[in-house]
Every structure is written in structure tokens, then in C-alpha cells.
Amino acid sequence: MRPDLPIRTERLLLRPYRDTDIDDLHAWQSRADVTRYVPFAPRDRRAVAAQIRRKLTATQLAADGDTLELAVTLPDGAYVGEVLLFYRSAEHRGFELGYIVHPDHTGNGYGTEAARAVLRLAFESFDAHRVYARLDARNDPSARLLERLGMRREAHLVSDEFVKGEWTDTLVYAMLENEWAAGATAPPVNERSRPSDRE
Ligand SMILES: CC(C)(COP(=O)(O)OP(=O)(O)OC[C@H]1O[C@@H](n2cnc3c(N)ncnc32)[C@H](O)[C@@H]1OP(=O)(O)O)[C@@H](O)C(=O)NCCC(=O)NCCS
Numbered sequence: 001m002r003p004d005l006p007i008r009t010e011r012l013l014l015r016p017y018r019d020t021d022i023d024d025l026h027a028w029q030s031r032a033d034v035t036r037y038v039p040f041a042p043r044d045r046r047a048v049a050a051q052i053r054r055k056l057t058a059t060q061l062a063a064d065g066d067t068l069e070l071a072v073t074l075p076d077g078a079y080v081g082e083v084l085l086f087y088r089s090a091e092h093r094g095f096e097l098g099y100i101v102h103p104d105h106t107g108n109g110y111g112t113e114a115a116r117a118v119l120r121l122a123f124e125s126f127d128a129h130r131v132y133a134r135l136d137a138r139n140d141p142s143a144r145l146l147e148r149l150g151m152r153r154e155a156h157l158v159s160d161e162f163v164k165g166e167w168t169d170t171l172v173y174a175m176l177e178n179e180w181a182a183g184a185t186a187p188p189v190n191e192r193s194r195p196s197d198r199e
Pocket of ligand 1: 033107112139142
């Protein structure tokens with residue numbers, strides 16, 4: 001599975017990583033606030049350089065464990081963050097979604113827009129049956145993003161992982177292929193509305 005890159009959305013470009021992205025990647029991977037709920041500690045420049053080398057070739061999915069890792073930019077080239085699609089199971093046609101937005105660019109819907117493009121890729125190009133996301137239960141901005149995408153909260157795992165020195169709860173959100181198809185044909189929803197607004 002090799003996507004046609006770059007992927008263009010209304011306001012963003014999703015493209016393969018380049019060597020020259022190291023400063024932008026380091027700008028968020030070195031921050032404790034941004035990495036608080038991701039499964040690694042802040043990285044120094046040397047560790048980020050190793051990450052970039054790996055990301056350069058993370059542009060297609062062939063087997064379980066492969067990852068698609070795309071830099072997200074504005075049309076003028078400004079780096080906003082990244083989106084990830086993990087190929088979890090060929091047998092079950094299962095994928096996992098990931099996303100990061102640099103704090104300079106949060107609050108604009110860019111994460112939702114980029115993640116939606118990746119969901120579309122998974123369901124419409126990669127024949128996904130199920131796409132899920134896992135997050136620390138305290139990561140409210142991430143939960144809101146997934147709810148804007150129309151993903152279902154399907155599990156709250158209690159004290160299941162020991163992360164950064166403490167036991168943490170994990171939320172699991174998911175979407176199935178039939179749910180994507182139903183959403184794709186539904187009238188557009190207001191991006192800004194929250195679940196509570198719709199109740
Ligand atoms: C999780 C994360 C991507 C969320 O970022 P975010 O900016 O809140 O999410 P989006 O980019 O989708 O923007 C949505 C916000 O912008 C607002 N917004 C403004 N214009 C918007 C638009 N056109 N469309 C959608 N939302 C818009 C929304 O109201 C929303 O704010 P709210 O949640 O306070 O209501 C970000 O906090 C992050 O990268 N965190 C660190 C890494 C991390 O934890 N990643 C997830 C691991 S599971």
C-alpha cells in the first residue's frame with residue numbers, strides 16, 4: 001500500500017519527511033509538554049536525527065508493523081506536525097491512527113483535518129476494516145479530536161500501562177468501514193461542535 005504523495009486537504013499538505021525537517025521535529029519531540037501523553041520521553045537532537053532517518057522511508061505499508069509517517073505542513077511550507085498510520089494486522093485489516101500538532105498550531109482544526117485525510121486513505125485506498133486510536137485517558141484534546149472525526153469511544157482500560165513512572169488509564173476509540181461509509185455520505189457537520197453540543 002503506497003499512497004500518492006503528497007496528500008492535499010483543504011488547508012494542508014501531507015508529505016514524506018525530509019532530512020531538513022530535523023529542526024521542526026526536534027522542536028516538538030524535545031518538549032515535555034508535547035510528549036507528555038506519547039510513549040517516549042523528550043528526545044535530544046541526536047535521537048531526533050535517528051528518528052528522521054527512519055521516517056524518510058516510512059511512506060508505504062506492506063506488512064504488519066509497518067508505519068506511514070507524514071509531515072503535515074501549511075501551503076507555505078510551515079511545519080504543523082505529523083500524522084501516522086500503523087499497519088497493525090493484515091489478517092484483520094486493522095490500522096492505528098496517530099497525530100501530533102505543534103503547540104504553535106493547535107486550536108485551528110489542523111490535527112482533525114490531517115487525521116481525517118489519513119482515515120480516508122485507510123478506508124478508501126487501503127481497504128481498512130477497522131481503524132483505532134489509543135490514548136492516555138487524561139489527554140482531553142486528543143479525545144475531542146477523535147470525537148470530531150466521528151470515532152466511537154469503545155474502551156476505557158483502567159490502570160493498564162505503566163508509563164513515565166505511573167500507572168495510567170487508556171482510552172480506545174475506533175471506526176469501522178461501514179461507519180466511515182455512512183459518515184462519508186452524511187451531510188457535513190460543523191467542525192467546531194463538540195459531542196455535548198449535539199446532545
Ligand atoms: C492532540 C492534539 C493533536 C490536539 O490538537 P488540537 O489543536 O486541539 O486539535 P485540532 O488541530 O484538531 O484543532 C481542534 C481545536 O481547534 C478548534 N478549531 C478552530 N478552528 C477549527 C476548524 N476549522 N476545524 C476544527 N476545529 C477547529 C476546535 O474547536 C478545537 O479546539 P477545542 O478542542 O478546544 O474545542 C494536540 O494537543 C497534540 O499534538 N498534543 C500532543 C501530542 C499528543 O498527545 N498526540 C496524541 C497522542 S494520542
